[in-house]
Amino acid sequence: MILGYFGGCFIALVTIAIFHFIRKWRNPTCINGRLPPGSMGLPLIGETIQFLIPSKSMDVPSFISKRIKKYGPVFRTSLVGRPVVVSSDPDFNHYILQQEGRLVELWYMDSFAKLCGQMDTAADGSPITAFGLIHKYIRNLILNHFGPEVLKEKLLPELEELWVQALRNWKACDFVEVKQSTSAMMFDLTAKALFGYEPDKSGEDTGKNLTNFVDGVMSVPLNVPGTAFHRCMQGQKKLLKLVNDVIQERRAHPEKHRGDFLDQILDDMKHQTFLTDNSVPFITFGLLLGTVETVSSTITLTIKLLIEHPFVVEELMREHEEILNRRENREARITWDEYKSLTFTMQVIQESLRLGNIAPGILRRAIRDIEVNGYTIPKGWTIFAVPAAIHLNPETYEDPLSFNPWRWKGLEFSATQKNFVPFGGGARQCAGAEFSKLLLALCIHEMLTKYR
């Protein structure tokens, strides 16, 4: 009888606690103001499932567009167990990207950060995160090896040669193949530029390992053979081993100093404590990831758009033909001045970047309470700035889903800064932006001048 009484009380208490938890979850409070409107979804998983439903269209994902319609450009939600404010407000996003270290810090979801080694520790035991020293170091390293000066003085002919070879081996017949071939090409190209990787030496498709990794990152984290997550982990393991092997080989033969990206890291390991045997393969891997998937997706989309818009190809052909006509030797390699004169090609690239929205979101964590449109984003919340909502806003871009490179005619980058953010902005603006644009322009140049 007494047991039954206590059992009943216990069940009642648990039920009250659960209801209390659900009520608190659905109605989070903000001490210093009002939270942006929105819904926190189900307890713990929030609105993650709706968010992850893939979209086959180039339009703003329906998860975002439906909520913008309902709540306005800034709304709250909960994703992978974190409270998040999603913003499609260009002014607010621009402001946030300028506030690195003051109001916000870089933060990618914990699971992704772990997969990329962001949570590693330095030799002295301090955490290596992308927030501190390592950020400045990698940024400078990339600019030293892939920045505008190096592109102009050294990389232009090398990259063109890589495209010549890559396109020769290209047997694409549909867009899945185009994507796979461009990923493989980009992998070989970037891995060669970063650490002198020679594709012939390895019997396996290393680019595929990277694709497996990317495909599995957002999957259910179930490490069981046959699942996307398992393939993702296997891909990551193989790539880390590949980089590790190159590091060991370089250490065994210091006389073969090439002066490339990896050689510089190996030199810097002597005095930078955050560069360890553990962190260096992750850094190299992270760069491969950031480079290969972004550029190959943009190239695939560009080719698709060009096939669908033959009149754009005609205009491009005129521009590239003019360059060949001005040369004494039509077969000569493209020069820096010729590249810089490709105005219509650049418009095509800008338009592809606008429609491609390769970065689905730019993530930051509020390190202070932040005011926006009369609401408050509490300290600790994640901010998810959505480039697609900015790039496809009909108030900024007329007929936003149409591929119209002419819309960029005569527009200075500074005039469109807030409304064109494929490479992010502020202190963390993509360090590979110039490199990517050059790669795209060279791909277009090679295809238009050597192929039909």
Ligand code: HEM
């Ligand atoms: C079409 C190609 C690319 C796109 C669309 C792209 C996009 C982006 C975006 C949106 C960011 C900002 C992320 C943030 O603020 O959280 C970023 C950062 C970065 N990207 Fe790219 N990227 C591309 C290619 C590349 C390439 C080829 C490289 C390397 C050569 C590269 C290296 C970096 C680095 C190092 C950062 C971090 C910069 C920092 O934190 O200071 N990216 N990229």
